[in-house]
Amino acid sequence: MKHHRGLPEWTVLFFLISAWGSSFAFTKIAVQTIPPIWVPAIRLSLAACLLAAVLGIGRASWPRGIRSWLWLGWFAVIGNILPFFLITWATLHVPSGLAGILMAVNPLLVLLLARALLPDEPIRANNVAGFLIGFIGVVTLIGPGAWSEFDAAGSGLLAQFALILAALGYASMNVTARLAPKMDLIAMSAGTMAVAAILSMTTAVLLDPRGLASATTGAYVSVTILGIFPTALATVAVYWLVRRAGSRFLATSNYAVPVFAILVGWLFLKETLQVTDFAGFALISVGILISETGLMRLVLRRPSAGPQ
DSSP, X not given: OOOOOSHHHHXXXXXXXXXXXXXXXXXXXXXXXXXXXXXXXXXXXHHHHHHHHHXXXXXXXXXXXXXXXXXXXXXXXXXXXXXXXXXXXXXXTSOHHHHHXXXXXXXXXXXXXXXXXXXXXXXXXXXXXXXXXXXXXXXXXXXXXXXXXXXXXXXXXXXXXXXXXXXXXXXXXXXHGGGSOOOOHHHHHHHHHHHHHHHHHHHHXXXXXXXXXXXXXXXXXXXXHHIIIIIIIHHHHHHXXXXXXXXXXXXXXXXXXXXXXXXXXXXHSOOOOOHHHXXXXXXXXXXXXXXXXXXXXXXXXXXXXXXX
């Protein structure tokens, strides 16, 4: 399958980076008065309602057939419910900086899964080099001190495995999206969100039935924004981008999302930037450039010795 990586694809990629990057700030506001288990449940429910409305306005049909709904159930669990709840639980036991570092393994997992499941996405030297440089940039960005900030109860190690499993869930959805049967993008997104919303809301109600008793207006506004932009619209964008540009192109967003999150925190939450933040940004940019443009091949290419 021929991939397209022009202005539309880069524009959608930037939207995803900005939506996911700013979601950390909105989550920080929402979680002050809404329990962590309820934040993803509300996000998914709002996204499901929005996408269902869009589906109805467009007079489109819901996906049909057991095979299609099995795929949608797979996307709902592996790419939405599982990562959301694993990350929520893990952040109770490890620093957020460590969570960011471990989630950055997603592109590396995409490389392995794409090679195994998608024969038209071979791994090239510039892809590997770019991803590794980008990963180093994320480690630099978050800060090496985060690795030593564990609790002594042993739950930190389990939380690390939970974050790696969450990253594997995202990577699995990114790669297997191209293997799913052809469906209308809005219908596919609405179906995925509907399944995810039902399961996640049921879980929240059963585990914490009075969790919203102290929720404030600001928290509801924040979680509403989370449901619309980084969840509903981002879901449609992910499916579209994977089919247009490939799963590894989407995976590069994982390097830039921490950069955008820090910039949002600096601008709106008065968080400060360190020298390592700028160094991490530079490494991430170089990693994406090498991975997506093949710059390494241009640099390492030997000059021609003349006519043969």
